[in-house]
Amino acid sequence: MSEPIAGAPNGEPLSSDRPPAPSPEEAIRPDGRWLAQVEAASGVKAGACYGCKKCSNGCPLSFAMDLHPYQVVRYLQLGQMDKLEGSSTVWICASCQTCLTRCPNQVDLPRLMDWLKEELVRRGQAAPEEKVRLFHQLFLKGVAKRGRVFEGELMAGYMLKTGGAFGPEAIKNARLGLTMLKKGRMKLLPERNKDRRWLKALFREPKGGSHA
Amino acid sequence: MPEVSYYPGCSLEATAKDYAESVEGVCEALDIELRELPDWNCCGASAAHSLDHRAALNLGARNLALAAQGPSPLVVPCALCYNRLASARHELLEGDDLVIDEIKALGGGYAGVEVVELNDYLSSPEVTALAKQRATDLDLSGLKAVCYYGCQGQRPPAVTGKADYENPQGLDRLLGALGVTVMDWPFKTDCCGASHSVPRPDLVFTLVAKLYKRALDQGANCIVTGCQMCQANLDMYQEEIAKQMGKQVYLPVLYFTEVMGLALGIDETPKWLKRHLVSPKGLLEKAQLPRQTWERL
Numbered sequence: 102m103s104e105p106i107a108g109a110p111n112g113e114p115l116s117s118d119r120p121p122a123p124s125p126e127e128a129i130r131p132d133g134r135w136l137a138q139v140e141a142a143s144g145v146k147a148g149a150c151y152g153c154k155k156c157s158n159g160c161p162l163s164f165a166m167d168l169h170p171y172q173v174v175r176y177l178q179l180g181q182m183d184k185l186e187g188s189s190t191v192w193i194c195a196s197c198q199t200c201l202t203r204c205p206n207q208v209d210l211p212r213l214m215d216w217l218k219e220e221l222v223r224r225g226q227a228a229p230e231e232k233v234r235l236f237h238q239l240f241l242k243g244v245a246k247r248g249r250v251f252e253g254e255l256m257a258g259y260m261l262k263t264g265g266a267f268g269p270e271a272i273k274n275a276r277l278g279l280t281m282l283k284k285g286r287m288k289l290l291p292e293r294n295k296d297r298r299w300l301k302a303l304f305r306e307p308k309g310g311s312h313a
Numbered sequence: 314m315p316e317v318s319y320y321p322g323c324s325l326e327a328t329a330k331d332y333a334e335s336v337e338g339v340c341e342a343l344d345i346e347l348r349e350l351p352d353w354n355c356c357g358a359s360a361a362h363s364l365d366h367r368a369a370l371n372l373g374a375r376n377l378a379l380a381a382q383g384p385s386p387l388v389v390p391c392a393l394c395y396n397r398l399a400s401a402r403h404e405l406l407e408g409d410d411l412v413i414d415e416i417k418a419l420g421g422g423y424a425g426v427e428v429v430e431l432n433d434y435l436s437s438p439e440v441t442a443l444a445k446q447r448a449t450d451l452d453l454s455g456l457k458a459v460c461y462y463g464c465q466g467q468r469p470p471a472v473t474g475k476a477d478y479e480n481p482q483g484l485d486r487l488l489g490a491l492g493v494t495v496m497d498w499p500f501k502t503d504c505c506g507a508s509h510s511v512p513r514p515d516l517v518f519t520l521v522a523k524l525y526k527r528a529l530d531q532g533a534n535c536i537v538t539g540c541q542m543c544q545a546n547l548d549m550y551q552e553e554i555a556k557q558m559g560k561q562v563y564l565p566v567l568y569f570t571e572v573m574g575l576a577l578g579i580d581e582t583p584k585w586l587k588r589h590l591v592s593p594k595g596l597l598e599k600a601q602l603p604r605q606t607w608e609r610l
Contacts, residue, residue: 161504165516193516196359197504198396198468202478207471218363232512240360240508241368248354250323259511277549281328284588288327295352299415303371 132180139177143216149206150174156200156210166190167229170200170210177213191217192230232263245304248294253287317434318383319347320376322394322541323355329391329541331588334581335570336390336431342577343435343443347388350379356397359508367411373401374409375416377423386427388434392540393507395430396465396472402428403472430466430473432539432569436483445490449578453492455600456572459533460484460495461524461547463540464504478502484539484569491576498531500524505546517546518554525554525562535565535596537572544568551591565593575606583609 136148150171157169168176168190176184185191194214201209221228228234239258243250256278260266265274281287294300325333340347353376361369376398380387389395405424409417434440460481467478475481481501489495503524506517524547528536538544548566555562566589574582586593587610597607 161520162506162516164519165513193509193513195504195507195509196362197464197507199464199504202468202470215362215366219366222364230512233509234364236508236512237360237363240358241364244355244357244361244368244372249326250355250358252323252327256511263512280590284590286328286330286588292323292326294354299371299375299413300354302413302415303368 129179129181135180135182136178139213139216142220143213145209145213145216146206147174147177147208147213150178150204150208151206153205155203155205156208159199159203161197161199162193162195166193170194170214173217174208174210174213185217186221186224186226187229189229190214191221192228192233235259235262245300246293247291248297248300249292251288251291253289254291314344314346316346316348316384318380318385318387319349320353320356320380320387320389320394320398321349322389322391324391324541324545328545331585332390332541332544332568332570335568335574335585338579338581338585339435339570339573339577342447342574342579343440345440348383350376350383350387353379356391356394358393358397362397362400369397370401370404370411371413371416373398374405374412374423375419377402377405377426377428378416378419378421380426380428381420381422386429386434388429388431390431390539391542392430392463392466393542395428399428399472402426430539432462432466432487433483435570435573436487441487441490444487444573444577448491448576451492451576451578451602453572453576453600453602454494455602456596457494457496457532457534458488458537458567458572459498459528459531460488460501460569461536461538461540461543462501463538463543464502465507465542466540467502484537488537488569488572491573493537493572496531496533498527498533500527505543507542507546510546510550514550518550518557521546521550522554522558525551525558525564526560528564529560529562533564534599535567535593537567537569539569541568548590563591563595565589565591565596567593575602582606586610 140147152171154171157163157171160170163169166189168188173190191214196211198211201211236259239255243255260274321333354372357369357372361372389398402424462481467473467475467481470478485495506520510517536547544566551562571585583606592610594607594610
């Protein structure tokens with residue numbers, strides 16, 4: 102054990118146990134071509150990030166992320182898209198906008214997270230937070246159908262697909278549903294737009310891809 | 314009688330029916346006429362901006378195009394809807410290349426619509442003065458409230474145009490003027506986890522537990538909010554979250570419009586409060602409010 106070094110930020114001894122240096126295979130090989138493409142497609146100046154980590158210190162959900170928000174930006178700068186494919190971070194982000202608000206270079210991280218989600222779904226990538234993706238997709242499906250959200254159908258559909266309609270979870274969910282119904286906070290019939298032609302045009306299945 | 318365009322949003326038709334009714338009741342009492350956008354559509358919420366940027370922009374653009382034909386400003390009670398509409402407007406100022414022809418045909422004008430969050434509209438100096446003038450002499454000082462604004466109404470300031478986004482004051486001032494004991498606290502705009510309550514309730518429980526703890530430490534006996542998503546997340550799972558915290562938590566989560574209803578002496582107020590999962594009965598009784606405000610809760 103080494104002696105504490107005077108002036109160490111938290112007063113704790115600095116450990117001499119450093120993680121081993123990465124092997125040549127593990128070491129990052131920067132690929133600068135990606136950044137320009139991502140910036141053009143997302144409209145976010147990811148290259149402006151100088152790594153102050155203010156985004157990540159203020160992020161209310163970083164405790165549940167496998168990569169801190171600044172790491173997502175850094176991997177994009179280095180062209181390491183594969184590092185982001187299996188990461189939970191973009192799906193855990195709740196778009197609370199704290200990071201963008203405090204970023205000294207106004208890097209729009211929430212927009213970047215959204216762009217990445219869309220890109221990963223387009224690539225047919227399985228999301229590490231499958232349930233978050235599913236909930237968003239079912240929500241959007243309802244909007245595409247009626248122009249408005251029908252919360253009852255959304256919840257029922259979600260529970261059927263995730264198993265929440267069966268087993269011990271089902272009892273809890275049913276009890277909450279009944280309470281909401283009793284309190285007059287659940288509608289049994291959906292509202293919909295009178296004009297729905299625009300919905301058809303907006304949510305038309307694009308060639309080669311598909312919406313939920 | 315001021316007339317404004319009104320976008321209620323999907324939640325106010327169901328989960329947030331209490332909010333919808335209280336908004337209507339309070340605006341009627343203050344002679345503010347809400348003109349609901351004809352055939353408005355969903356703002357797209359988190360789902361659209363997460364998975365389909367083009368859809369998110371178009372859903373916002375259609376509502377703005379409808380609003381461009383009505384009175385100004387467009388007032389929005391739900392913080393998330395407000396954020397989506399204001400973001401769409403912000404983006405449309407740059408151009409409308411992604412907007413589909415069917416929506417452009419509504420006549421455009423969407424980028425010029427002024428989008429205002431309801432709690433800002435109702436906490437303006439003019440409306441606050443009017444509310445104070447029309448308020449009964451009910452003593453609300455037994456309500457020790459922390460105001461919870463949530464995130465979507467405030468940030469990012471480039472979109473919301475707000476100056477006090479880290480420490481908003483509108484609701485604090487409004488409730489203070491009506492005689493509520495308003496407690497300061499540092500979590501006014503912290504995130505509640507929003508729609509994660511369905512796929513990742515554990516995250517919402519962690520965030521909300523922090524809010525409860527701080528509100529209690531501050532000496533509050535209720536939380537007052539202007540966001541239906543925050544209200545749902547703080548009201549619906551309180552028993553379960555308290556159990557996880559290993560703590561007694563009794564913090565009714567009131568809409569600021571419900572508190573205005575009490576102050577203005579609106580008879581329907583108990584009907585709105587009855588829809589909450591955490592019953593405000595004990596709170597109102599202890600705050601020594603008249604029996605008719607809580608006896609049937």
